[in-house]
Amino acid sequence: MAASPTAMRKSGMEPLNESFVETDSYDGADSWDALVFTEPPSKKLYCLLCSKIFRDPMITRCGHTFCRHCVTGKYNNGKCPVDKAELDIMVANLAVAEQIGELYVYCQYGTQPSRDGFPFEVNPTGCPLTVRLSAKRAHEEDCQYAPTRCPNNPACPVLKKRDLEEHLKLCKHAKCPHHKYNCEFIGTAAELTEHLSECRFEAIKGFLHQTEKSLTELQATIIQKDQEIGFLRSMLGKLSEKVEMMEKEFELKLTRMETNHNDLVDEVRSDVGLLHQDLSDMHESLTVSAFDPQQIFKCKGTFVGHQGPVWCLCVLQDYLFSGSSDKTIKVWDTSTTFKCLSTLEGHTGIVLALCVSGSKLYSGSQDCTIIVSTVERLSVSPQ
Ligand SMILES: [Zn+2]
Ligand SMILES: [Zn+2]
Numbered sequence: 006m007a008a009s010p011t012a013m014r015k016s017g018m019e020p021l022n023e024s025f026v027e028t029d030s031y032d033g034a035d036s037w038d039a040l041v042f043t044e045p046p047s048k049k050l051y052c053l054l055c056s057k058i059f060r061d062p063m064i065t066r067c068g069h070t071f072c073r074h075c076v077t078g079k080y081n082n083g084k085c086p087v088d089k090a091e092l093d094i095m096v097a098n099l100a101v102a103e104q105i106g107e108l109y110v111y112c113q114y115g116t117q118p119s120r121d122g123f124p125f126e127v128n129p130t131g132c133p134l135t136v137r138l139s140a141k142r143a144h145e146e147d148c149q150y151a152p153t154r155c156p157n158n159p160a161c162p163v164l165k166k167r168d169l170e171e172h173l174k175l176c177k178h179a180k181c182p183h184h185k186y187n188c189e190f191i192g193t194a195a196e197l198t199e200h201l202s203e204c205r206f207e208a209i210k211g212f213l214h215q216t217e218k219s220l221t222e223l224q225a226t227i228i229q230k231d232q233e234i235g236f237l238r239s240m241l242g243k244l245s246e247k248v249e250m251m252e253k254e255f256e257l258k259l260t261r262m263e264t265n266h267n268d269l270v271d272e273v274r275s276d277v278g279l280l281h282q283d284l285s286d287m288h289e290s291l292t293v294s295a296f297d298p299q300q301i302f303k304c305k306g307t308f309v310g311h312q313g314p315v316w317c318l319c320v321l322q323d324y325l326f327s328g329s330s331d332k333t334i335k336v337w338d339t340s341t342t343f344k345c346l347s348t349l350e351g352h353t354g355i356v357l358a359l360c361v362s363g364s365k366l367y368s369g370s371q372d373c374t375i376i377v378s379t380v381e382r383l384s385v386s387p388q
């Protein structure tokens with residue numbers, strides 16, 4: 006799992022081959038390099054790739070453990086230095102990580118870079134505390150040996166946090182709390198107390214404070230209103246875009262409706278015209294037929310010639326055939342002359358029935374016979 010003692014001896018604490026490039030690009034690398042342990046940690050807790058204490062130890066597919074950044078950074082060409090296997094992270098080595106977290110180290114404000122080969126050593130004037138590596142960061146956040154700056158003047162020397170209070174008593178750069186209103190007083194804390202009793206801004210500080218508060222509120226309101234205006238503007242833009250689109254759509258629809266309407270009106274007009282025509286025609290014919298039947302059935306002529314009553318009639322083209330009690334059939338011209346063109350004799354009884362088919366005329370008589378005559382070029386001859 007961890008580097009075997011043999012492998013460790015072989016490699017020592019030095020990089021394993023020429024391709025090894027040390028980078029401190031990963032987060033917190035500097036503070037990791039600056040660790041000063043109270044007792045030298047076990048060699049088993051050192052990474053064979055970077056020769057440092059494991060940072061975020063990971064078990065690889067071949068079963069060995071290396072820092073996460075050593076595996077992902079393709080140190081040693083991505084090959085395990087023990088068995089030359091391809092390095093591939095499997096899972097975090099929580100046991101080793103926990104072991105490392107339990108190691109005691111000096112607070113970073115209790116160490117300093119050394120001159121004799123080791124990167125860092127204990128600083129006798131710094132923070133004397135030693136903490137577990139897992140608790141180091143939390144301690145350092147409020148370590149009283151952490152460096153800090155004088156708030157009065159950046160030119161004052163860098164101080165330890167625990168010395169700040171003492172420094173502020175003596176610092177000659179204390180400003181009047183009303184310096185933002187252009188009070189130019191600068192002096193020690195004691196001088197400041199004295200100055201405040203006569204500072205012209207101190208007398209009206211209640212008013213100034215109130216004014217400042219109102220101003221801040223006003224600024225906040227302005228910012229809020231600005232945001233609201235921005236929002237409304239964008240809404241307005243969207244709305245006007247929408248309205249424009251609707252207007253275009255409406256215009257299009259209106260034009261379409263107008264065209265349809267005009268077409269419809271034209272159609273109705275022509276229909277109404279036709280109806281009017283029909284109506285007046287009907288009216289005319291109605292008037293004529295209702296009040297003057299003789300206008301409809303005009304007498305065109307009278308056929309005279311039979312010697313007895315006429316029993317039957319039959320029409321072929323412009324010819325009318327008539328059968329009579331006088332035992333004859335007469336052929337009449339119905340187009341121009343209205344005269345008898347021919348008289349067919351042959352029956353010995355009254356001619357009672359006539360009919361035509363093609364160019365043949367059939368006549369039935371009281372004498373119990375039917376005579377068939379051919380009608381050819383106006384001359385009719387019995388067959
Ligand atoms: Zn490593
Ligand atoms: Zn391996």
Ligand SMILES: [Zn+2]
Nearest residue numbers: 112114132148
């Ligand atoms: Zn400390």
Ligand SMILES: [Zn+2]
Nearest residue numbers: 155157161176
């Ligand atoms: Zn100062």
Ligand SMILES: [Zn+2]
Nearest residue numbers: 181188190204
């Ligand atoms: Zn003042």
